[in-house]
Amino acid sequence: MNAVARKLESLRSKGAMRNIEVANLLGTRPETVSRWNQGRAYPHPNTEKTLLELEYIVDQLSELYEPDEARQWIFSPQKLLSGASPAALIREGRIDEVLRLVSQLRDSVYL
Template sequence: MSNAIARRLEAIQTKGAMRSSDVANVLNVRPETVSRWNKGKALPHASTEKQLLELEFVIDKLADIYEPHDARLWLFARQRLLDDQVPAELIQQGRVDEVLASVNQLLDGVHL
């Protein structure tokens, strides 16, 4: 994995135990597209790249709290701090700031 996008994908996989299909679902692309990015055969569109970087940022922060598989489960489960919404779906909708706010609350030790 030599390209920058591949390194980001590797970080997401390592810290968040996310599969290519998980990343594809969050970013609204096909798993084959993620595979092409990983191999350096294609690059994401600018808006998708921004979403990918946001996802990596969230995963990186979650890694301070959770083991990789627990971070993945947190992303795909309803969360009380997000009014029972699913973080991955919020990221998909471009609402990453709400997700980051709840992660920051977790990091600060604020639990409801």
């Protein structure tokens, strides 16, 4: 299993995310994600960076939520994001805002 495939597996196991959802978040097609998973293709550098950040977010959320709950959190409007969903911000290239919110959530749990 290649490194990208391991990241995709982590998204499936910790975030209950399917290829179509990953593709949607990364602005690509499910078939492309499938090729990454099989090692027949690799993401472009910017897409790979976003994939790694998404996997990090899901990993952090897995300490707070069950996989289905983490998935719902990503696709649901969030009050602390002015009603935007983390998924929408990720698609817009505003992943730093999502990373900050996840950090705040984690920090408040450990206070």
